[in-house]
Amino acid sequence: MTKRELEILKYFIKYNGKISYKLLSEFLCINERSIRYDIDKINEILKSNNYSQIEKVEKGQVEYKNLDILSIVIDKFIRCIDLTEYKDEIILFKVLFLERINLKNIEDELGVSRTSVKNILKVVKEKLKLNELKLEIEIQKGLILVGTEENIRKAQLKFILTYSKEIYFLNIIEKYYAEIDREKIEKFLNLIIDNTKHIISDEPYTNLYYYILIMIDRLKKGKSILEVENQVFFQGLKEYKVINKFLDILEKEYKIKVNLNEKVRLTDYFLGSHCYSAENSSYKFWIEIDIIAKKIIKIFSENMGVDLSKDKVLLKGIINHLKPTIHRLKNKQILENSILKDFLKLYKPIFMGTKKSIKPLKNFINLEITEDEIAFLAIHFKAALDRANKLENRKNNILVVCSSGYGTSKLLSQQINENFSVNIVEVIPFYRLKDYSLDSIDLIVGTINMDEVDLKKPCITINTILSKEDIILLENIGLSKRKSRIFLSDLLETFKRSGVIKNENILIKDLSLLMNEILINDIHEDEPKLSDMLEEVILDVECGSWEEAIRMAGKIMIETEICDITYIENIIERVKEFGPYMVMSNKVALPHSKNNGNVFKSKMVLMNFRNDILFPEETPVKTMLTFTSQDENGHLDALSNFLDLVSNYKFLEKLENNPSKKKVIDIIKKYEFLSNLGKNRDIN
Template identity: 35%
Template sequence: MLTEREVKILSLLANSGKSISIKQLANMFGLSERSIRYDIDNINNILKEKKLPLIKRESEGKLLLKEKQIIINYLNSIDSFQYTPEIRRKLLLYEITLSGKINITSISKKLNTSRSTIKSDVDELKNIFNNFHLNLASNYKKGLLLVGKEEDIRKLQLKVFLDNSKMPKVDSVLFNPIIENFLNGLSDIKMIEDFIFNIQQGIGKIISDEAYNILKIYIMISVIRNKLNHTLKNIENASFLASTDEYMIIKKNKEILNKGFNINLNKYELLKIADLFLGSHSYNFSQSYYENWIEVEVLVKKLVENFSNKYGLDLTDDKELIKGLINHIKPTLYRTQNNIKLQEFPLYAEVIKAYPKIYEITSNILKDLENFIGKKFDNDEIAIIAIYFKVSIDRNKYKLKTNKNVLLVCGLGYGTSKLLEQQLKQQYELNVIDSIPLHYVKKYKKMNEVDVIITTIRDKFPEVNKPVLVVSPILTHEDIIKLDNNNLQRLKHKTRLSELLNIIKSDSKIEDYNNLIKKIKNHMGDSLIDDLVHPDRGILDLLPLENIRVNVAVLNWENALIEAGMLLTHNGYVKESYVQSLIKSFKNFGSYMIIAQGVAIPHAKNENNVLKTGMSLLILKNEVEAPDKRTLKIILAFASLDNTEHLEALTQFYNLVTNCNFKDKVSNMKHEEDILHFICNHIDTQ
């Protein structure tokens, strides 16, 4: 009988369009090559018994599997193999959630385990169902049925799909048959994609890739549930939702889904989709409605008038500003009323440092609105609105320069694109005409105005008739060379603030030094280099010798993060609670924190538990497996007091890893002093 891992290996070989080596499989599963060879031998023994094509070993450890379709058919026909308890329970969760029922006798035979084991597994899953207000009811003929409100069932189904989308490929092969069986009733997903695109066009808002994925999955679920005659019967705050522009646009385009899938979505189905669009920057599974809706156009015009009066520049005729704020303010109110936090890169620290006056005025003009809804706006929400005003000020204060038009495509959201835009504008003469998510590229209507696309997405980029430059969210030395080589003009005539102040001091007496600095910054904007107050702190400033450990023995990635976090704790950088924040953050987003093979940079948001910005570095004795099954050897954990102070050091570390063969050079070093000496010697050469 095949084991769970052997099924995964066989599925990878059968479904891969490229050859896979024993070494690659060993890295995927975090095992030795010898263990993989044992698995291949066992797989071949079973394939031989079944008189099926065998896996052949070729030169350089490459594995060859001919007649792959025969193997795929065999995998689909397998009734049972050896599952771990964790995988078995997850399979049961998927089966119950998506099919709505389970027969203990049938599933025990399918999973080749006892009825008592299945019953015990189901009992453990009941806590999950209870969290979604769902229960399992016994039915004499059908077994156990999942019962509860239709909206709650869909919430759990959505959670299962999102869990599956984040699952490593080597694991997902076990769950794909259940997913595919559920989706069997969908003929053409492209109709759902067209529907979402039309809604975005209608409301004038491009949603993030994360929100797009959630909406797409939810609509797939809604279509299938409607085909099974499981429809929504009511929805809270229906009158409010029915008054929104989102609902009207969705209602107008409903026939795309109705005719395409031969269904008839009722009013409540359409209201639920409108509800998701309203909170499309970030969605959670709690109630999320804003009952006391106000006339957004009137609100926005009042905000623009107040800002214009306080700033001293008339922006009331700026149609782009008013349109942008009208589209943005709805989800902002929605998230604020329901305590939904922006999940993307925080903007507050960046904006308050670069544009303090604009942020201060924006914060002040929003106070009346805060009093009205009874909630305070999050700093990052205020920062985003401040950026709208900053762009409008530039548009009304200066003539448009004839620079290259750049389209930014970033998968991680608004904060990442704004951070990249600021870095580009600090170094190059260019005009960023838009920032969009990946899924919107093919349907972007102003592509004829674009000279070059700059993106942080390294694979699966659609074909477009424009130059595409791939860079890191934090520009590296290699990125700068790439941009230079593609004829982007370097920014000229930038003035250092320190030099300007020295000239002023040499010929006059400064009575209010801080006020002068503030006025200079406000007047000169992006043409000024602020080198006065916050000099960049590099890795040598944030990573002292006492924060480095070599040959560290740990059992798993969690123990490694505890070691790294406690170094920061003991040396006065963070409170003890930050260690748990570090673990939670890496568990949820670890795949984004692994920057190279074997190298991770775990970090967490400052929740009043960071005392000062700092880093700790661990060189592990043995590699450990990360949550996404990749192996780790080097851990650079860091904490940032203001979300920006660490950027220079992080850029230097990234360059060490990518340009200086850091992992291989330091992995076998025996002393912490040697690590620090290596860093010192190579920082200046970058």
């Protein structure tokens, strides 16, 4: 008798001996003609064994009255099935449910060689590995199953759901649980469904039923779950309270004790059995929610350009977080103690990377995920990125993006290098970003908003001049702070006291290569000072608009042959195109552009306005330093000193007192003098 013929007999038993050709055709996915042919063959077998035959009772209906005979026939012919057809599954069943196997016994039972058994075991071990289980050798006992109780049960349930449709395995599963009376399980299930008023369709009901069957069997054998996550969350649910109320039905009937961990896990499975997806088959994702978690991690890794797929701590964290998240969203519960505002302030790129990665979760529950929930999920990714950076122990590759790719972008790169142990790969203008190869880039840092470009890498927008908040943001996103630095001149003095330096230039070159991260090369030609670069200082300026202010500074630069009109027009075009990217957080603007052959000197014009003027996006500006740079680097020290004065020495407050141009220059020169002595803190 074929497997399909045996399945037909099973359906006769299931439907109390009477069923239609049409229904059998739908169940077995074959046409009615094939069903009629199979029933004719079954009747031949029944007749040859002196059993009564299946009869046609009315149009399209067939009947067999003696169901006991059918059970005997099924049992008889199942024994005749070629077991080698199921050899992999048979061994997997024995491993999962008996938890040990003996190779010699398997050889005899299946009639195969030791080599064949070993080859089958390789396949079985791979399947076990997917459930975090393994086989270990136990002396004189053969191979035993090793793994957590949670994973063993999950693997058993998966086996039953996968193979119970096969008549051979349905039979051995039924025999395995034959001593457990199923009636009380159904009573218990119906009670908790009625009292929670949940609607559960057939497939998840069957899955839940089988899990309870497995739980009873394991507890009767003294195998209990030792640890579960989210106990507090589950214990607070009404479903937990209902389950706890009726559990005595199972405890008394099967003489078992259901502990707290078992109650929590049963509540977990019950939650997954209703209302979480329109597709019944999606229930399996609740049981194996790691499928969703792994998909989210995979997408996040692709978006952020870092492989987190092997981070088990991250996987466990995401898995444990998803079920409470789903429950809150489905029940429209507001998340308490929101961290959204703080997280966005510190880790916006990680938040955005997480937000782009949660599509599998959205598809599963068919709901939008709130930003509060995303922030809590993003915490797990932040910790994973920190672990990845620590393990990798390498410099982050940084791409710096500015509106033009020049000017203050060089200063920004210098500041990042001074504060963090990173590798600035390149400084590029914004228009190149879309086509730039980002394979080796870890982080994109820009002075303009980059949201409009679909990037597969984390990116953040910061000020052209790093504020304390910017430094905190870069540090929090995972950049390593640079170690304490030393001056090259001090190092050379030490060497000279200890011996003779034959070639100082070669030594400087070698030290620069060897100690690049912690060495400050203070042996070089003096860069132009801020006081030298200031062409003009104009205070208490009345001005109607940002464009008028830039043209006013430009007029001075053009008249003193610092640049031509096209340089000023380029600045204005940049502001119109990219907005107030040149404005710092302290109402200081730094208008500038690239030298396209229209800059003749590196100079600066400082202006302080009587009242705030508004740059695009209603951005207020009180002080403006317009500058030019012939070689893209000559202005950096002067600009850095200006911003140090602004940030740390109340320079802007001094400008509000409307001092003379000479007084302003004197303040700057005092700062420069004290800086050389290392006493610039005394400037106040």
